[in-house]
Amino acid sequence: xxxxxxxxxxxxxxxxxxxxxxxxxxxxxxxxxYLAHPVASARQALEAIQQVEYDLALIDIKMLGMDGMELQxxxxxxxxxxxxxxxxxxxxxxxxxxxxxRGAYAYLTKPVDPDELSHLVADALExxxxxxxxxxxxxxxxx
Numbered sequence: 001x002x003x004x005x006x007x008x009x010x011x012x013x014x015x016x017x018x019x020x021x022x023x024x025x026x027x028x029x030x031x032x033x034y035l036a037h038p039v040a041s042a043r044q045a046l047e048a049i050q051q052v053e054y055d056l057a058l059i060d061i062k063m064l065g066m067d068g069m070e071l072q073x074x075x076x077x078x079x080x081x082x083x084x085x086x087x088x089x090x091x092x093x094x095x096x097x098x099x100x101x102r103g104a105y106a107y108l109t110k111p112v113d114p115d116e117l118s119h120l121v122a123d124a125l126e127x128x129x130x131x132x133x134x135x136x137x138x139x140x141x142x143x
Contacts, residue, residue: 009033010125011052015045015071016060016087021110025058028114029121042066042074049079055125056105058117061088061095069095072102083124087112 012034016022022038029036037052039045041063048054057075061068072084086099089110096107105124108117 009035010055010121011035012037012121013045013048013052013054013057014038015040015042015057015063015068017041017063018060021060024114025117028118032118034121042068042071045071046074046078049075049082054079054082055128056083056085056121058085058087058121061086061099062090069098069102072099072104076103081128083128085117085120085124087117 009032012029014022014025014029014036016025016038017040019040022040026036026038037048037054039048042065045057045059049057059068059071059075063071066074068086068088072086075082075084084104086095086104086107087110088095088107091107091109099107106120108120
């Protein structure tokens, strides 16, 4: 059952084709007081966004069918105020730059530290009224 506190904290759409990742992120954010909705594909994300106005989307890049980069573009068209955080297990400088140039709030590499992600999400939601900011690339390792 949802409470008013849950809804006030923010609505998060979690898009990842890995069940374990979806479930763990969903449980983590629900325990933090967010309304989290996990989906397994870009198609499901596009359907979900038509039903509910989400505040933030966590999107994996590598998925079957439409990838996370294309999904980011489609979500920008349908929900321009949606905060997007890209999360990937296959980071490249090219995808990081593209994601941020296309308006991603941040680009994180897996495995993601839940505390770091939680702080990033809270920061993103807190500052959403201030308008877009330069994207952040986190989790990049030198070498």
